[in-house]
Amino acid sequence: MIISVGLYFRRKGIIDFVEVARRFPQYKFIWFGHISLYSIPKDIRRIVQYDHPDNVIFPGYIKGDIIEGAYSNADLFFFPSYEETEGIVVLEALASLQNVLVRDIPVYDGWLKDRKNCYMGNNNTEFSQLLEGIVEKKLPDLSKNGWQTAQAKSIPHIGKKLQNIYETVLS
Template structure:
């Protein structure tokens, strides 16, 4: 069995969740000893598509014409596309029609979470599918005190550090993050993630430009710098309004970071407030949670250790085995 892992715009999406998901799939399949290619000109027996562009549609149609089974990974939903980039809300209804068309044409779907599955089913899509986490490499995402010191020195950080990782989007809770930072001038806040300024709404650019002095937006950082930031973080604060899973949350969990997240449905069945994270729904709640973690370090450490167990359950080696099972199931169905 040889699989075509297809994603277009690899350079454009390399710093986004879809780009990270593709890298994770490659690592997972190598660990599971599944042969794959990224080139649609190669030979293959199964297609696994991650993106929604015109080339993806061409690959899907070509595979269907040749009788090759197609799996579509549902990284994109109408809900998580809105409040993202310039004109995303205007484009979202058109995107939803494409989602329905693509996901309905595929032979099988992979959902990053039960929540995403519920959204896709609400569109009236009945294509068979299953939930498989995007996963995290727990061997790489481990606390490193040396990198933590180097990171703090690089950014001259001497106060408690609150970190977030992701594209600086309104949907990601940018406005709330900035306001929380403003309420805690005695702490250091850092939002790590490529800025994509050309397609950011003016309102978002304004929020970033007028953010308080204790909040930094360094943009995209190297992997070592990212590990340093997560190793140095006293709190990982991720106030996103909409996620299909939250790879950044998994990475923070793997690093044993005390995590503060918004109380949204995607986390309902795996992130438990008071057990492996703290959840809140508004700025006051986020401030209270952060204060609690910074004042009670014993509780913060316990939450971080429990969060690491969540990551272990979604390690890429486990994901690879699950993908292999899905591929075998779909191939078996195609051969019946």
């Protein structure tokens, strides 16, 4: 099972998610998220409603134990977003000890490192090759490295860093 989480926006990579899913009918792809279908472009609405392969599911917005279980039990978190401000869902996936495949975009510079704590691709061909390698366990499991990355960005860890900065400035 390959999952993603996000609103039904083109910039989130929803079209690429579905196109990659077409190449792997043997795997189940689930995109969690929701937005009013009347507020999105017609081509995206068509994809969500009916123009996707049978192995793709759009269950809508899910919270609590169900989404936590999806993060923890998926084979891969695949997030082909073209643009992010932070990538909170990526942090959630890393914190869930999940292998992560993302698009190589600038927002991840400095904290996500390809083949160290995640896998990065630039197009659907690369995503397909990496996805197969990860799911079929031909590539190393990076979930523990990813978890360490998420812990370094946790509120207690960041709070401690801020406390140290304030103490240094005030002393």
